[in-house]
Amino acid sequence: MIIQIDFAGDLPLYSQLRDQIVIGIAAGLLKPGEALPSVRRLAADIGINIHTVNKAYALLRDEGYIVMDRRSGAAVAPRPLDSRGFFEHLADLLRPIAAEAICHELDAEQFGRFCADLHRQVRTVQDIREGHP
Amino acid sequence: MSALQNLFFAINLLLVLTMGVMLTVLPLITRKSLLFGVRIPEPALDHPEVRHLKAIYLVVLAVLSVLTLAAALAIHLVRPAFNLIGSLYLPWPLLIGQFLTTVALWRQAKRLKARENWQVAHLGTAETRSSLARTRFGGLPWAWYLGSLALIVLAALVSLAVYPSMPQTIVTHWNAAMEPDAWADKSLIHVLITPIIALVMLLIMLLSNLAVYRTKLQVSLENPALSYAQHRVYRLWMSHMLGFITVVMTMMFLAFQPMILNLWVPSSALMILIILVTSTLMIVPAIVVSVKAGQGGTRLKPAITDADIAAAGLADALRPASRSGRGDDRFWKLGMFYVNPEDPALFVEDRLGNNGGLNYARPLAWVLVVVLLVLVIATYALSTGLLLDLV
Numbered sequence: 001m002i003i004q005i006d007f008a009g010d011l012p013l014y015s016q017l018r019d020q021i022v023i024g025i026a027a028g029l030l031k032p033g034e035a036l037p038s039v040r041r042l043a044a045d046i047g048i049n050i051h052t053v054n055k056a057y058a059l060l061r062d063e064g065y066i067v068m069d070r071r072s073g074a075a076v077a078p079r080p081l082d083s084r085g086f087f088e089h090l091a092d093l094l095r096p097i098a099a100e101a102i103c104h105e106l107d108a109e110q111f112g113r114f115c116a117d118l119h120r121q122v123r124t125v126q127d128i129r130e131g132h133p
Numbered sequence: 134m135s136a137l138q139n140l141f142f143a144i145n146l147l148l149v150l151t152m153g154v155m156l157t158v159l160p161l162i163t164r165k166s167l168l169f170g171v172r173i174p175e176p177a178l179d180h181p182e183v184r185h186l187k188a189i190y191l192v193v194l195a196v197l198s199v200l201t202l203a204a205a206l207a208i209h210l211v212r213p214a215f216n217l218i219g220s221l222y223l224p225w226p227l228l229i230g231q232f233l234t235t236v237a238l239w240r241q242a243k244r245l246k247a248r249e250n251w252q253v254a255h256l257g258t259a260e261t262r263s264s265l266a267r268t269r270f271g272g273l274p275w276a277w278y279l280g281s282l283a284l285i286v287l288a289a290l291v292s293l294a295v296y297p298s299m300p301q302t303i304v305t306h307w308n309a310a311m312e313p314d315a316w317a318d319k320s321l322i323h324v325l326i327t328p329i330i331a332l333v334m335l336l337i338m339l340l341s342n343l344a345v346y347r348t349k350l351q352v353s354l355e356n357p358a359l360s361y362a363q364h365r366v367y368r369l370w371m372s373h374m375l376g377f378i379t380v381v382m383t384m385m386f387l388a389f390q391p392m393i394l395n396l397w398v399p400s401s402a403l404m405i406l407i408i409l410v411t412s413t414l415m416i417v418p419a420i421v422v423s424v425k426a427g428q429g430g431t432r433l434k435p436a437i438t439d440a441d442i443a444a445a446g447l448a449d450a451l452r453p454a455s456r457s458g459r460g461d462d463r464f465w466k467l468g469m470f471y472v473n474p475e476d477p478a479l480f481v482e483d484r485l486g487n488n489g490g491l492n493y494a495r496p497l498a499w500v501l502v503v504v505l506l507v508l509v510i511a512t513y514a515l516s517t518g519l520l521l522d523l524v
Contacts, residue, residue: 004256038264044479045259045478
């Protein structure tokens with residue numbers, strides 16, 4: 001998949017990289033078990049500090065999205081992922097966003113629909129790639 | 134004036150002409166979004182001032198080229214014996230003129246961008262599978278390099294086998310009419326110097342190929358699959374072109390080995406023919422590939438395969454919109470020299486033309502520059518001495 005980092009973006013570079021890899025996995029652009037480039041090569045190709053890529057990879061490893069091996073390097077984690085504690089994590093992420101939505105007068109149904117649309121958007125990419133749109 | 138001097142004059146003209154044309158067309162084969170080292174947005178490409186700056190470059194370089202051709206003619210008419218030495222030094226005023234023109238136009242382009250308040254995104258892109266594949270050495274056209282290496286080793290072995298049967302005193306130098314005019318005691322270094330030089334050239338070519346191979350992918354946001362396909366084909370073309378040139382160059386060097394071993398001395402006409410044919414075989418593919426492919430393959434229209442689309446991904450819709458700003462200009466000193474301490478890359482795409490660029494924030498870049506400088510100076514010192522002998 002093509003990774004694209006925006007140097008003028010709001011998010012720090014490492015979290016942009018982390019987000020893109022997670023989206024890539026969800027959208028099927030990166031397959032479970034697929035090898036990822038080395039930290040050094042990826043940093044050189046994007047044009048960012050090695051530590052930035054290291055930080056993103058370490059974060060993805062801690063979150064269980066990728067596995068890292070001293071010899072064979074980084075790879076997308078095999079399925080199924082360990083989902084223990086995921087709901088707590090999701091709730092922590094979504095609570096302030098739900099609050100923002102309330103401040104902007106979205107009701108529960110509108111907010112739910114918005115989330116479902118985004119979910120579908122990522123899924124659609126995967127479905128198209130797997131040949132059943 | 135001898136036929137030989139006329140021939141040297143012809144070589145001179147060909148050299149200056151090639152160089153003049155290559156330098157003059159640089160803005161045409163550069164990525165369209167780069168104006169003398171300044172990144173400009175797509176809609177600005179048709180701005181009259183942009184066309185004006187490009188036109189100035191074309192005219193100045195054409196004039197400089199014509200002046201250099203005139204200088205070559207002057208040397209031929211006044212001091213024909215200096216024709217070959219001229220070919221060593223004539224390109225330099227042209228190169229310096231090109232440098233100064235580019236810097237002046239870079240300043241103009243920078244001012245223009247600020248005045249018009251042109252905004253471009255500053256993005257870093259990579260393709261995971263391409264990055265992964267290029268970690269290893271796979272994908273380089275090894276056949277060309279191993280073939281050249283085999284020729285060099287063969288030449289070295291034959292030389293070593295012939296060495297014991299060579300007379301103690303051998304001819305080391307011939308005059309322009311190919312009559313021996315210098316002798317020396319035989320030595321191993323003397324018979325092995327050509328294979329060693331050929332080996333050094335092979336390593337330099339391999340390094341250039343590695344640079345092409347390692348240069349980062351630049352993705353056009355309009356059509357990521359196309360830019361990925363262009364880069365794929367570009368890398369393939371450039372690699373095979375460099376490999377082919379390596380083989381030709383190796384054969385050119387080794388063609389003189391029988392002469393060094395005192396086995397066979399070609400006529401001066403044959404020697405010049407060998408040099409002419411091999412130079413043409415090296416220059417023509419380089420020009421054709423550069424002009425046809427453009428920077429990073431941007432002039433190519435390759436068929437886009439499913440793999441290209443898969444590589445580019447369909448995730449564009451899933452990406453946050455990129456912010457506009459000044460772009461990456463601040464890392465490009467004088468619009469030509471990339472200095473970015475954050476970037477671990479050594480080789481980067483140049484900002485003008487199709488040559489590789491270096492990241493001068495990396496110490497290894499300076500090591501390479503020094504090595505190249507030493508090689509160039511040594512070559513100049515050696516050639517100048519040799520050619521002055523001929524005069």
